Amino acid sequence: MFLHNSSSHIKDIGGYIFFSKNTMGRSGRPVKIHTDLFLDFFSAVDPASSLGQSVIRDIESLKIIATSHSFPFPVAERECRPGTSQREIQGQKKNLEIQKAMSAYRENRRERPLNTSSVRAFYHIHQKDEDKCPTVYISEIQILRGGKKTVGGLYEKKGASKFTKVESSNLEGKTVVISGATNSLPKARENAEIISKQEDVPLFYCPDSVAEDLGIWKKNRLTSSTKKLAKELEKTIKDNQKRKVSWIAEGEGAALLAHAVKAIPNSLETHSFKFYNARANLPALLQDLTQKNARLEGEFIDYELDNTQDRTALLAMASHNQKLVQVIGGLPRVNGYDDITRRYLKQQIEGLGIAKTSTSNSVLSKQQSLRGGSQTFVDLLLSSNKGA
Amino acid sequence: MILPESISGPEFKDGDIVSFTFEDAELTMRLPIIPDDPGEHNTVSSQTDFRNVDTTNWSHYGDEGNCSKKIIVQSWNYTDYDGSHNRLFVALSFLKICILKNSQAETDSLLNLNSKTFTAHYTQSLHDPDDDEPENRPDWPTLSNNYFAKTVKKEVLDGLQAQLDSGSCDEFPTLMAFFPLNKQFSLQIAFDFGSYHYFGESAPKNPYSYEFWRALGLELFDDLLSYVHIEYSPEARAIIKELAEKQTAL
Numbered sequence: 001m002f003l004h005n006s007s008s009h010i011k012d013i014g015g016y017i018f019f020s021k022n023t024m025g026r027s028g029r030p031v032k033i034h035t036d037l038f039l040d041f042f043s044a045v046d047p048a049s050s051l052g053q054s055v056i057r058d059i060e061s062l063k064i065i066a067t068s069h070s071f072p073f074p075v076a077e078r079e080c081r082p083g084t085s086q087r088e089i090q091g092q093k094k095n096l097e098i099q100k101a102m103s104a105y106r107e108n109r110r111e112r113p114l115n116t117s118s119v120r121a122f123y124h125i126h127q128k129d130e131d132k133c134p135t136v137y138i139s140e141i142q143i144l145r146g147g148k149k150t151v152g153g154l155y156e157k158k159g160a161s162k163f164t165k166v167e168s169s170n171l172e173g174k175t176v177v178i179s180g181a182t183n184s185l186p187k188a189r190e191n192a193e194i195i196s197k198q199e200d201v202p203l204f205y206c207p208d209s210v211a212e213d214l215g216i217w218k219k220n221r222l223t224s225s226t227k228k229l230a231k232e233l234e235k236t237i238k239d240n241q242k243r244k245v246s247w248i249a250e251g252e253g254a255a256l257l258a259h260a261v262k263a264i265p266n267s268l269e270t271h272s273f274k275f276y277n278a279r280a281n282l283p284a285l286l287q288d289l290t291q292k293n294a295r296l297e298g299e300f301i302d303y304e305l306d307n308t309q310d311r312t313a314l315l316a317m318a319s320h321n322q323k324l325v326q327v328i329g330g331l332p333r334v335n336g337y338d339d340i341t342r343r344y345l346k347q348q349i350e351g352l353g354i355a356k357t358s359t360s361n362s363v364l365s366k367q368q369s370l371r372g373g374s375q376t377f378v379d380l381l382l383s384s385n386k387g388a
Numbered sequence: 389m390i391l392p393e394s395i396s397g398p399e400f401k402d403g404d405i406v407s408f409t410f411e412d413a414e415l416t417m418r419l420p421i422i423p424d425d426p427g428e429h430n431t432v433s434s435q436t437d438f439r440n441v442d443t444t445n446w447s448h449y450g451d452e453g454n455c456s457k458k459i460i461v462q463s464w465n466y467t468d469y470d471g472s473h474n475r476l477f478v479a480l481s482f483l484k485i486c487i488l489k490n491s492q493a494e495t496d497s498l499l500n501l502n503s504k505t506f507t508a509h510y511t512q513s514l515h516d517p518d519d520d521e522p523e524n525r526p527d528w529p530t531l532s533n534n535y536f537a538k539t540v541k542k543e544v545l546d547g548l549q550a551q552l553d554s555g556s557c558d559e560f561p562t563l564m565a566f567f568p569l570n571k572q573f574s575l576q577i578a579f580d581f582g583s584y585h586y587f588g589e590s591a592p593k594n595p596y597s598y599e600f601w602r603a604l605g606l607e608l609f610d611d612l613l614s615y616v617h618i619e620y621s622p623e624a625r626a627i628i629k630e631l632a633e634k635q636t637a638l
Contacts (some may be wrong), residue, residue, distance in 0.1 A: 046426050049423070049424060049425045049426055050423035050424060050425055051423065051425040051426070054475065058475055114474065115474040115475070115476055115592050116474075116475055116476075117465075117467055117475055117476055117477050118477075120592075144476075144586050144591060144592070145586065145587050145588075146477060146584050146585050146586035146587055146591070147480065147584060147585070148480065148558060148559075148560070148582045148583075148584070148585070149558070149559055149585055150558050159516060161514075161552060161554075161562075161564070161578070162516070162552075162553075162554055163554060164554075182427070183427075183480060183584070184463070184480055184482055184580065184582075185554075185558065186463075186482040186484065186580045187427070187428075187429065187463050187482055190429055190461055190463075190482075190484075199447035200447070208587065209587040212587070212588075
């Protein structure tokens with residue numbers, strides 16, 4: 001009769017495992033999490049960083065928080081009227097206890113949010129047959145994204161110290177960076193300067209909000225703001241279609257580019273493209289660009305950022321590894337140095353297939369292997385992170 | 389300064405002291421200790437001696453020989469703890485510190501070695517006739533209010549502090565400061581600070597007002613500037629004194 005109060009997010013109630021060694025019930029309430037949430041958690045939380053550690057600690061604190069919840073009891077005890085028999089009094093007391101238990105049960109099963117800085121966890125309390133005591137169940141993880149309220153679009157340096165949004169620009173002979181989803185413009189600008197090795201490089205800025213729409217495992221259902229941004233990028237490319245432009249797409253910027261390029265008619269033969277930690281279906285994008293005669297020269301795929309591997313980009317790569325090698329193999333022939341670098345690039349990606357993709361694939365399949373294992377969610381997160 | 393009780397993040401008073409050497413000056417300041425988080429910047433130039441420096445590879449601008457070099461880039465966040473175990477990002481900072489090189493004419497004029505000429509020069513450099521004048525925003529830096537430019541008092545030579553509409557449609561202006569290092573080089577500090585907002589209708593809301601963050605940003609910036617210390621050589625001090633005396637005599 002209480003099923004309507006149970007979590008609506010996770011249907012598979014058998015897939016819960018302990019969150020970490022600290023939440024196995026030795027102190028405070030045990031905390032369990034559903035294995036289906038592994039991929040989202042892996043992408044959002046780096047346990048080696050102080051931010052990731054604070055997210056894990058905050059979730060672990062549920063073992064204490066959840067014991068301190070006070071539950072309202074809507075049923076008030078009433079004084080018995082004179083002349084009430086002992087049997088009736090006992091009956092009323094029993095009814096009251098049942099109602100209290102039902103109220104507490106309903107309250108426990110009510111889903112509550114816990115906000116950490118980058119992740120919102122939804123949990124409820126329940127004692128299943130195999131549980132020794134009431135246990136905290138995390139049934140939903142939402143990745144929280146945010147930043148400053150700066151609008152996306154094309155930005156260029158103006159004067160000595162301004163970096164201004166422009167509606168259109170003549171990009172002849174210029175390199176333009178399409179940023180990954182970033183929470184502030186100065187940060188995206190700095191990344192762009194590092195990637196392009198150019199100061200004050202023009203930037204097509206993607207705010208952090210686009211990451212939600214352009215996630216590599218999500219269906220492409222774009223919100224109006226991301227659609228508008230893709231349209232702006234499409235217009236920028238169209239305005240400069242006959243000009244010579246070098247584009248570098250970083251992170252989710254590659255996914256935004258994929259949307260924009262689809263709507264570009266005719267040739268992009270004067271445009272060259274490079275990708276940096278691309279979080280996109282790169283084989284499909286490369287095919288689209290090749291059909292429009294775009295230039296893909298030298299090592300046009302790069303996956304390094306300050307010697308730190310971007311784990312989500314790597315997973316995007318892993319999930320399209322073979323296809324990517326095939327597409328690169330099928331690109332129009334090039335001569336000389338470009339041919340050598342392309343062969344090197346293929347070897348690199350194939351190498352990644354052996355050295356990294358095995359780890360990445362194991363991460364992708366981890367949610368299945370998690371079930372029935374003895375490891376906790378955080379243990380697996382740590383081991384996967386080391387591999388990636 | 390002390391951050392409000394529930395807000396936590398790097399503070400300048402606990403920061404690392406860094407030093408850079410120039411002809412006739414030694415620059416010392418404190419930089420906040422930044423957690424090593426993904427996506428954040430924390431770069432300090434490994435080159436600390438800028439005497440007889442080759443500026444060929446610096447970033448050149450204008451057509452009179454000016455150029456600049458980034459020496460520090462840092463970014464970090466502030467979090468708020470609501471007492472119910474919810475910890476959220478509430479503000480973010482981006483700090484960029486550059487060395488600016490004067491043109492030959494500017495160097496020859498010795499404008500850097502006098503507080504008045506230095507602050508006048510950099511106030512003028514902020515002026516942009518194309519700047520929009522937003523309505524009903526008395527707190528927004530514009531040409532009319534001279535970008536809230538004010539002198540930063542220092543022992544030997546004063547610096548200049550101002551606010552700038554960076555042109556990025558941001559709701560917070562960039563806080564800027566300039567300090568003279570020697571006749572050729574100046575220090576430029578740009579501090580972007582503002583409130584953090586989560587996206588989505590059901591997302592947590594920032595618990596503090598815009599006015600609160602504007603005031604806190606200015607306080608943090610003042611705090612940062614209070615740790616900027618420039619020690620000038622006796623030769624430079626002599627010229628500075630001579631120029632000041634000449635100006636008083638006029």
